[in-house]
Amino acid sequence: MSKNADEDQVKDRLEQLRCHFTWKLLIEDTEITDLENRVFDEIEFLDIKYNVGIHNLLAYIKHLKGQNKEALESLKEAETLIQQERTNQSNTKRLVTWGNYAWLYYHMGSLGEVQIYLDKVENTCKKVASPSCCRLECPEMDCEEGWALLKCGGKNYERAKACFEKALEVDPENPEFNTGYAITMFRLDSFHKVTQFKEAFSLHPLKQAIRLNPEDAYIKALLGLKLQDVGEEAEGQKYIEEALTKMSSQTYVFRYAAMFYRRKGSLDKALQLLKTALQATPSSAFLHHQIGLCYRSQVLRIKKTAKWQPRGQDRENVNRITRLAISHFEFTLKQKPTFEIAYIHLADMYIEAGNYEKAEDTYQKVLCLKKLDKEVLQEIYFYYGRFQEFQRKSEIDAIIYYLKAIKIENQSYSRDKSISSLEKLVLRKLRRNASDIESLSILGFIYKLKGEMNEALEYYEQALNLAADFERF
Incomplete structure (x- = not known):
């Protein structure tokens, strides 16, 4: 057999493996640095016994960086951890690690080493009577894939969910499967900004995960946040306080406890927790973003107390805290340039500082990002529309971006606010000029969206009659 034929055969066998190189993890080039930092933080500060999977993921990230x-060193660390582990999942983790070894040596051009690890995988698959010589189908493997997808960001969450669901079908009482599923559902709720009780899909999975993992402080902190989301803040605070008494995963618990207290309005307590966590993980985009949000809330609080006209010391405090918020949001985006919502928060603080050029530049950057989620895109369009209306004084551009948000047919807070803002804007235009055909047409469109068809027809007819008159003239 020729050398090329041998290589083709090896590649076919590699493609059958289940490991980080075949799981199609969606990672943007600009996300790699932040992902690597998060992996290092997890290795050091998240209390997971024998965390083989995270070392495998780190090996894959190192490969992506060339x-x-x-x-290879990360894979050796994973192997060392497997030796210490005595669980039913050891075989699964060996297969993932060996698969990564095989792929890594393939990319390094060491076909002899590739063959050694392929043989190891095949021998293990034979021992467990797998129908495939290179591939093991089992819930533990689905769980490993789910964790890898979950760690790699929002574009991978739906697939992570499917992996954990598949594993739970076989073993519904497995503590690790339930933990992975609960965290995934929590992330998906947050990703899609789900806040209504009937739509809080992660609430039951989180409670189930706590039942099976009663000492897991990280899960308790997530459950506390979710209970706050659905209006059960007092109950949520019990879980947060309980999580804070544990030494386990403290740096991560501080993050979520801080989110809870920020949303409750206890900004000083939130900042204290965040700054403590920041000492352990100074490069965390998440922490810098949360600190920026706390400062942003402080600015709003001062302005509200001053009836939106801060003067003297209040104005100085607003300016000082605004600069702090900007510095943390800028650091966030330096670490994680794909953090879409942080662009809106940064632009908002630039506007507060009166720097409209930087606000414009920030909006342009986020509008150029690829594959934006529909709800995120609606939010960007809405806030950019407000920026055009109130800072740039451009009604035309404001209308364009409100309409862009509305035409994404995805029910959300931003879409509702865009409809309301557009209605107010065109009514204002009509008060200045009752014969504005475009405003009458848009008002008809708004009433149509609201389901008020008689009013919609009335405005459409007015617009058509004016257009006909205009043509005749």
Whole structure:
């Protein structure tokens, strides 16, 4: 057999493996640095016994950065952890690690080493009577894939959910499967800004995960936040306080406890927790973003107390805190340039500082990002529309972006606010000029969206009659 034929055969076998190189993890080039930092933080501060999977993921990240020798070191660390582990999942984790070894050596051009690890995988698959010589189908493997997808960001969450669901079908009482599923559902709720009780899909999975993992402080902190989301703040605070008494995963618990207290309005307490966590993980985009949000809330609080006309010391405090918020949001985006919502928050603080050029630049950057989620895009369009209306004084551009938000047919807070803002704007235009055909047409469109068809027809007819008169003239 020729060398090319041998290589083709090896590649076919590699493609059958279940490991980080075949799971199609969606990671943007600009996300790699932040992902690597988060992996290092998890290794050091998240209390997971024998965390083989995270070292495998780190090896894959090192490969993406072109650091294959360093990737091999991470796989050796994973192997060492497997030796210490005595669970039913050890075989699964070995297969993932060996699969990563095989792929890594393939990219390094060491076909002899590739063959060694392929043989290891195949021998193990034979021992457990797998129908495939290179592929093991089992709930533990689905769980490993789910964790890898979950760690790699929002574009991977739906697939992570499917992996954990598949594992739970086989073993519904497995503590790890339930933990992975609960965290995934929590992330999906947050990703899609789900806040209504009937739509809080992660509430039951989180309670189930706590039942099976009663000492898991991280899950308790997430449950506390979710209960706050659905209007059960007092109950949520019990879980937060309980999580804070544990030493386990403290840096991560501080993050979510801080979110809880920020949303409750206890900004000083939130900032204290965030700054403590920041000492352990100074490069965390998440923490810098949360600190920025606390400062942003302080600005709004001062302005509200001053009836939106801060003067003297209040104005100085607003200016000082605005600068702090800007610095943390800027650091967030330096670490994680794909953090879409942080662009809106940064632009908002630039507007507060009176720097409209930087606000414009920030909006343009986020509008150029690829594959934006529909709800996020609606939010960007809405806030950019407000920026055009109130800062740029451009009614035309404001209308364009409100309409862009509305035409994404996805029910959301931003879409509702865009409809309301557009209605107010065109009514204002009509008070200045009752014969404005465009405003009459838009008002007809708004009433149509609201389901008020008689009013919609009335405005459409007015617009058509004016258009006909205009043509005749």
